[in-house]
Every structure is written in structure tokens, then in C-alpha cells.
Amino acid sequence: MDPRHITLISFGYFDADFLRNVAEAVKKEFLVNVNVKEGHLDLSEFYDPTRRQYNGVKLVNEVENNYSSDHSKTIGLFNVDLFIPILTYIFGQAFLNGRTGIASSYRLSNERYGIQTDDRLILERLIKEVVHELGHTYGLIHCHIPTCVMRSSTYVEDIDQKGSKLCINCRNEYNRILK
Amino acid sequence: MAKKISILIVDDEESVRDSLFNWFIEDGYHVECAENAKKALSMLENEGFDIILADIKMPGMDGLEMLRRIKLLKSDSIVIVMTAFATVDTAVQALKDGAFDYVTKPFDPDDLSHLIRNASKQITLSEENENLKQKVVSLENVEDLIGKSGAIKLVLKDIESVAQSNSSVVITGESGTGKELVARAIHSNSPRRYFPLVSVHCGALTESLLESELFGHEKGAFTGAMYNRKGRFEMADNGTIFLDEIATISTKMQIDLLRVLESKKFVRVGGNKEISSDFRVICATNRDLKSMVENGTFREDLYYRLNVVNIYVPPLRERIEDIPLLVEYFIRKYCTSMNRQPVTIDSAALSRLEEFNFPGNVRELENMIERAIVIGNGKKITLKDLPLEKSIISNSVESLDELEKLHILQILNKYSWNISRTAKALKVDRVTLYNKISKYGLKAE
């Protein structure tokens, strides 16, 4: 696999500028080529009516099987509420040391928590989510440095507490992996 | 570093095993799985696991029976049972039989991570108690607090002596000195390090926003709120809350804050349920709180509750001997993050840095080095890469126009009045640049 290439595929509507910003931030962080594509999936196949959410396990496998390639790390971007059977929700997930991940902006929006919308904040949060999941595909695990993007965030405003960059340890690890 | 904590997952459902396996592997644990109790028990006989996460309902031997046998095998094993809604009664039975805790499927990710951190904390604390008897722990994870001066050593010593306790701390010092780094270092070296360090920048928020920010609100408290919002105090449960710019909060907030600090209990906005949270509080300010108490703008009772320990972070100009080490450290940091070969700094540039008075302190030095690496030749940082000559950080500049004028002049001089390069650096077109030059009457020296 070529780890020096990243593909972001949007499934569902995202503003073009918004996607460009995500791609730029990802490119800046991993210093590799980043491509943005549009994917078309019938999401109803992944909808679970009892939970009224979308199955993240099935979605990540769908992206892995039908959209990923050995020439790139691939992240599917969604704007629906994701779950996995054992957890009530997820912001995203990825195959550790693999080539595929997914992330959703759904629960990153302030509105759902009754606070004023803040487009810049959604963008920042999604960037952190995408960089984080990509980190996992490169084999990085969670980091305890409070500002590191690889710190685990299980609550939406936890994401705001960390930065969008790899800390120096994770960065060194990434550089080592890429060599 | 402590050894990796190991987790054994016991569940008959493959999807559950897989999801939990991935979740814990990404969290840095050593993880193994078993699909039934019999297999789990035989694995446990061969290999110890720190935490066992087991489903209650399994074909064959159920989780409760397995729990009893595990406890016979090793009485201090940490067993967490997983249960579906219908079987909460059995979960209560499991607690009586010595389970550490139980979780209801599907889990809230936040609850799961809290639970596992609780268990990990218990394990490492008991190991650390053993180690403590033998040696004094030294500080770990002290990012960016670099230096050998007496002044910074004193700060590190203060961090070390306060980290293990639960005392409230007020960190004082000019802006840019690294007060937040001190707070992080205290947290990362305290028993609370497995739990979040939650920062709140009090100065950036209006009173009503700060209230929801700190205490959270119930869904429905505002139109469109589909989920409850946790406040910072709730997020900091078992961890540390860092209140930056504490001197800026209103008198009403001071009363609210005092109440929470005294009771460790609060109510979410729009809610009526009392929530308790066990947090440690660390504050920072660049103001003199004591004199604010004297002139009546900061409550005395709150001041004494917060200021149990005071840590003063000195300005960079009082620790000049640290500048070479800091420069070297920031060079390494930014060359790594930009994936560049390490650069050096020439001695003339370094001595000029040692003479500079750094009104913006370490942060200003860090920004300078980062910028110098970006604009430099990739080999050596020299004087011309450092904005020391005509510093625009001057107290006499107040208006934006004046600042713009000085900045444009500085960049023009830097590029020897080459208009194209200056315009490019300023990210404006050449016409705009010419207009500005004539507006401000700028001339080449």
C-alpha cells in the first residue's frame, strides 16, 4: 500500500469549501497527497430502524470493500448518526494499521446540543476526527498528551480540548512508520 | 512507563468481541478474547489479566458462575460484567459477588471509557503504592517546560510537590509564560491523570455562555437541544478542571463557582437533578488576585479556596540562561513536525535572542523559532530570519493603521523593497501594496 496518499470520499452533502478545508488540513498534517471524491451510496441499506442510526461497522466495511484501494488510505465522510452494535454512538472508526476509516459530522454540530451553530467549530472537530482516524490507519494508538489529536475523545466537547495535530511523540512515530 | 494493562473480553457474540477488541487495542491495552466461560477460565489459568470484561448471559456457563470461579482463582481480579437492559437484577447480584462494576449494552462510549479508566487507575495505583515504598517518583510528561535555570527548577519542584495532592492551585505569571503547561504537568503527574484535564478559558465567554459551559444543560433547555450537554465540571469528573483567566469572571459567577467548589455538586441549566463530580481545580491568571480582593473585585472567600498553593511562572527575561535550551528544543519540535532536517542557529542570532526582552515570553520565542524555520534556508537560522530588528511589538502602537504601517514597512525592508515579493509575503496584490505605500508615505531607508 502507498501510505503517501490519502483519499477522502464524501457520502452525503458537504459544502465544497468545507471539504477543501478538511483536505488541506489533512495534507498539512500528514504531508502527503490528498484527494477528495464524491461517493454515492444508498444509505438506507445501513439504517437500523430500531436504533434510528446508521451501522458504522457495515459502513466501514462497505468503504473498505468497494472504495478503498492499495494505493491510498481512504476515509469515508458521512453526515448521519453512526453507531456500532456495542456502543450507542461513534464519531468515527478506522482499521488500525489498515487502509480505511470513516467519520461523521452528525454529532459534531453544536445545534444538537442546543447551542448556537458554529460552522468553524464543526470544521475543526471534523478535521480532528479525520486526522485521528487516519492516525489509526497509520498504526498510531491513543496518546495521553492532552493536546494531541490522537487523544481519545468520547464526548463531543472533549474534541475541543485537544488540538488538530500530532504531538511530538506521535509525529516521530508517524515519521518512523512512513520511512 | 508502567507495563501495558491487559484485558480479557468474554462474550459469545463475535461482533461484540470484535468491536471491543478494536476499541481497546486503539486505546493501547493488551487485549484477548474468549467466546465462552470455559475457554476464558483456561486462559486465566495460564495467563493473568488485569481486567476481565464478561457478558452475563452466555450459553453454557453464564457470567455469574464464571465470576465466582475467577474470584476463587484470584480474589483481587477486576471483573466488569456486561448486561442487557432486561438483566439488571443479575448485574446487581454480580456486584454482590465481587464484580468491579457493570455496564448495560449498548454502552455510551463516554461511560465505557470512564469505567475502564477507573479500573486502570485502581490497578496502577496499587502497583505504584508498592513502588512508592521503594523510590521517589520523578516527573513525567512535562511537555515544553524546558530549562536549567533556578527559576524553572523551582517551578518544576512546585509541580512535583503539589501533583500528588488534591489541593487547589493558582498559577500566576505574565501571558505567554506557560501557565497552561504547568497545569498540564500537574495533572499528568497526579493520580488523576487517567481522567480528563478539562480547560476553560473564562475570559473568552460571556456570563450566560460560561454558565452552560461549566454546568451543562438538559436536552430541551434550549430549542433544538436533542442531547444533554455535559458541562466542564461534569467532564472533569475524577480529573482536573483548569480555569484560565480566572480574574475575568463576573461576581455572580464567583458566587456560583464558590458553591460548586464547596459542595462538588451542581445542577445543569434547565435541570433539577443534582450532579456530583469529583474534580481538582487549577486556575491561572496574569492579574494580581490579592489586590483584586483588596479593592473588592474578587471575592475573598473564593480567593482563599482557590489559592491553597500558588505557583509563580517567571517571565523569560528572568531566565535568560534557558534560552539556548529552549531554542534547541523548539527547533527540534518544529523540524520534526514539518518533517524537515534539523537546522542549527548561528551564534550571533542566539546572542541577540538572549538580549531580547520578550514581552510575549516563551510563547513569543516559540513563534519566532517556528517562523524562522518556515522562512529560513533550511540549514541555519540567522539574524535575518528573526523579527528582532524592528519589533512591531511596541507599547506606543495602538491603532490598527499604525500597526499595519509598521508591519508593511518591516516586510518591505526584509525583501529590500522588492514589491512583488513583499506583496506575496503580505498576501495582497501589488496594486494594494502600492496604495498602502502611498497612503502611509513609506520610503526606502
Ligand SMILES: [Zn+2]
Ligand atoms: Zn481513536
Ligand SMILES: [Zn+2]
Ligand atoms: Zn500524541
